[in-house]
Amino acid sequence: MPRLAPIALGALAFMACNAASSAPSLDGFWTVKFERKPSGQALIDSLPKGAVLINDTGAGELAAGDFAGLKLKPAAIDQVKKYNYADELKRENTCVPPSVVFYMQAPFPMEIYQGRDLIVFKMEYFDMVRVVFLDGRAHPPESAPHSKSGYSTGRWDGDTLVVETTHIEPGTFMNNGFSHSAHIKLSERFRLSPDGNTLWLTQVYEDPETFDGVAARYMAWTRKPGEFVFPYECDSSYGK
């Protein structure tokens, strides 16, 4: 019987490897796909019931005072009122990067490097990098440091990569004075189109400190072999 244990473990490891290797490959260079009509409607249809879809991704942007229909908490409304847009143009604020809540939707390309135990997203926008652990680890304790990319763990749900991110440092939510808190929770679902050339993503946000209910965004990218992410290297001298 003891001799069977290593064999069983080996079989499990083999199955795990097989599961990982059968996952769709997201590897490559991806550029934002500007769509009039979402090609990934199925992913949108699977959003939580009642989720408010924020229509500012890729080519979109919300104007001042437009929060996509989200009901902001009184404290958040107050903060928006106090927000000074002119401050954004100051030199010291020019290169403040957004968090993963906002930078994934920016109209810049990304490279994805996919391994069995982790996936790395190299974003062009503000040179941001995010790592998604697929090795089954837990999220760190609440006291752990926060960052703009947060702490991400993921798993494959069939052909869909499901990612949960916590520990996100506060940053802009809609680029119009409305910021998310440090306690926002981000849930993402990545899925390839049947031909493998389009990558779809839905992000779902819960941040009871700043708004009621659930919000979401939808994004799409096109795979472009042979291209690569340029350095961003933000230069604050643009600021006034």
Added chain:
Amino acid sequence: MTFVRTGNQSAVAREHGSSRVVRIAAALLALGAAGSATAHHSFAVHFVADKIVTVKGTVEEFSFRNPHGLLMLTAKDASGAEQHWRIETNSPNILRRRGWSDDSIKPGDQVTVEGYPARDGSPSMRVYRVTFPDGRELVGQRPDPTVVPGQD
């Protein structure tokens, strides 16, 4: 309790047992965590997307660095007085893929610039198109309905 950085200020707190001081600090941090974080500026907030202004003048300076290229232009206003324009491009990374480069525009160039005017009425804009006397054009932010200004 969390390590939280909001805006340009850092606030760090470590949990040491369950002291009252720590709990108060945690509460303060939680409040701070919900505060507004300064962002890279929004096009929609700062520029008028459905209006194009045209300025003809001499390039004083051109820098092509992220987050935005900057074209400083001297022009004449309607009364003939000299006017200094601050004209920004969308991200140089995006424009490099459309053929722009660091020396696409040089000091001394005579150019006509069309763009989206600043909401505050200052002589500044986001570039739509730069045209040279020989007819050569550089296209920045396209008023294409499939590419909403500010994000292409």
